[in-house]
Amino acid sequence: MSPITFERRDGLALITLSRPERLNAVTPAMVEELLAILDRLATDAETRVVVLTGAGRAFTAGMDVRGDGLGSAEDGGEGRVARVYRGMARSGELILRLRDIPQPVIAALHGPVAGMGMSVALACDLRVADPTATFIAPFLKLGFSAGDLGLTWLLPRLIGASRAAEIFYRARAVTATEAHDLGLLATLADEGADLDAALELAADLLKRSPFGLRHTKELLNLSLDASGLRGHLAVENRTQTMAFLTEDLAEGLTATMEKREPHFRNR
Numbered sequence: 616m617s618p619i620t621f622e623r624r625d626g627l628a629l630i631t632l633s634r635p636e637r638l639n640a641v642t643p644a645m646v647e648e649l650l651a652i653l654d655r656l657a658t659d660a661e662t663r664v665v666v667l668t669g670a671g672r673a674f675t676a677g678m679d680v681r682g683d684g685l686g687s688a689e690d691g692g693e694g695r696v697a698r699v700y701r702g703m704a705r706s707g708e709l710i711l712r713l714r715d716i717p718q719p720v721i722a723a724l725h726g727p728v729a730g731m732g733m734s735v736a737l738a739c740d741l742r743v744a745d746p747t748a749t750f751i752a753p754f755l756k757l758g759f760s761a762g763d764l765g766l767t768w769l770l771p772r773l774i775g776a777s778r779a780a781e782i783f784y785r786a787r788a789v790t791a792t793e794a795h796d797l798g799l800l801a802t803l804a805d806e807g808a809d810l811d812a813a814l815e816l817a818a819d820l821l822k823r824s825p826f827g828l829r830h831t832k833e834l835l836n837l838s839l840d841a842s843g844l845r846g847h848l849a850v851e852n853r854t855q856t857m858a859f860l861t862e863d864l865a866e867g868l869t870a871t872m873e874k875r876e877p878h879f880r881n882r
Contacts, residue, residue, distance in 0.1 A: 619648045620670075626821045627814075628662045628718070635671025640679035641731055646706050653712040660881065663825050664817045665716070667739060668723035668810050674748065677730025678706065703764070706731060710765045713738040714836055717829040719820055721801075723813035724748040724791075734764035737773060740832060742794075743802040743816060745809040750789040750799070752782060761786075772839060773799060824863045825881040830854045 618634040630652060632639035656662055669675050693701075713720055713735065722736045724744040729751035736742055736750070752770075754761045761767055761783035770779040774797045782789060795803040804812035820828060834851060841847040858864055862882040870877035 617648070618642070618645050619652065621652055623662065626661065626663045627817050628656060628659075628665045629814075630665065630667045632667075632669040632675050635669075635673075637679060638673035638676035638727055639669040639671065639732075640676045640681075641706075642679045643702055643705070646709055649709055650705075650712060653709070653716055656718060657712070657716045659718075663718055663828060663881075664820045665718045665720045666723055666810070666813050666817050667713075667720055667735075668813065669725070671726075672747075673726035673732075674722070674724045674728045674736065675732035676727045677732045677751075707764050710734055710738045717832065719828060719832055721813045721817055721820075723810040725807070725809045727751060729753070731764055734766045734769065737769040737799075738765060740835075741801045741816065742799055743804055743809050743813040744791045744794065744800050745804045745806045745812075746791050747806060748791040748794070748809070750794055753786050755784065755786040773797075822876060822879075824858075824861075824867055824877075824879050826858055826861050826863055830858070 616633070618632070618639075620629075620631040620633045622629040622631075630649070632641070632645070634640065634642075634645070656665060719741065720739040722739040722742045724736055724742060725747050726749070728736050728744075728748055730753065733750050733752055752761055752763075752766060754763055767779070767783070770782070778797065789797070789799075791800070791803055794800050801816060802812045834847075834854060837850055838847055863877075863879045866879060867877045
């Protein structure tokens with residue numbers, strides 16, 4: 616049985632980490648399978664929203680360091696340092712793909728959201744969690760730095776540098792309630808209802824303009840790297856001009872005037 620399950624519904628893709636006996640700890644093979652799925656989604660015009668979750672008691676306990684996640688001493692003449700670096704770089708591609716695919720990605724979180732799992736969750740556009748979810752960045756307790764798969768870039772941008780520093784330096788867990796208070800979560804769901812809440816949020820996003828969803832995600836990503844307001848305004852102006860030429864804009868305006876839900880056709 617594959618450790619990743621992939622299901623398409625109307626306009627929605629559901630990706631599930633399915634290795635519950637190991638709390639969905641991620642192996643190099645799982646990274647490659649996830650990258651292949653995200654590559655397909657990058658050119659999939661029919662899928663407009665993605666939900667990512669974990670089977671069983673956890674979202675994911677992070678990289679499977681007890682398996683081959685850190686690599687053996689040697690592999691085909693390649694030393695351990697080189698192999699570990701290559702594996703980390705490949706895992707980092709997963710973080711980039713989650714940001715780069717055009718669909719908003721919603722993480723449905725419960726149980727441990729640890730190590731690599733925390734990076735993956737924060738790389739998603741939106742997060743929904745139940746009260747059992749615990750964000751864990753234990754790196755300074757283990758002898759690592761907290762600079763793991765984009766974590767020191769992602770968390771400060773979501774909650775501010777000072778709050779992120781306190782979490783990193785103390786290597787402490789963040790409860791779902793605290794994560795919600797910090798603004799990390801779109802929804803704090805009832806226990807066991809994180810996936811249902813994520814699917815409900817996805818259904819709401821699917822009512823929005825496909826053009827608007829895709830390009831708003833692009834603009835949000837660009838804003839994080841923008842060198843200044845002037846350059847970002849130019850990209851926004853280009854995008855809004857393109858939106859004026861779509862059929863969906865006319866439908867959205869008509870539906871607003873008629874006080875009904877719009878029926879977007881991605882045109």
